[in-house]
Amino acid sequence: MSSSNSVTVQILDKEYSIICPPEERSNLVSAARYLDSKMREIRSSGKVIGADRIAVMAALNITHDLLHNQERPQAPTSGATREQVRDLLERVDQALADDAGSKPA
Template sequence: MSTSSSVTVHILDKEYSIMCPQEERANLVSAARYLDGKMREIRSSGKVIGADRIAVMAALNITHDLLHKQETPEVQTSSATREHVRDLLDRVDLVLATDPNERQS
């Protein structure tokens, strides 16, 4: 039986505490770092303004990369991995949707 604990991650200069099973902690931290990197790339381009829009563009880019890798025959992505990515994206969406300090247009 796994126990959940709060994991603190930093994404685009904000701190988020997310409940996560202990055995998934490293994966969550890794995913947060990856997302943070993608969001910083988008923000630094200067073409997208606002954390919500940057998050959506990052999610689209990550999803595009994932789907492109699925089409490549030498890379087999399991359905569990796809589900894990969807779960992480849902968590990010939830955190952004519930943080009123990040509302920018």
């Protein structure tokens, strides 16, 4: 994919460039906004310090909510939706790993 498929999102005051198919741009931006809001909630509580720890807590909270919602009987979620969520999470993980690798030791 070319850089024209790159989307820049801002999460907790940091910018991340993520390669994304054009048809997934709005989903990626929505996911980033949601993650940003969850991370800001955690940071504002004052109980968790450090962006890495805040990110882990946000991931755990979001995953807990997802698993809890899957346990409740609802309209079935398609396998395609689950795959899209997994794909977006992998991209965010990769962007975070790339960012962590670029920090000076």
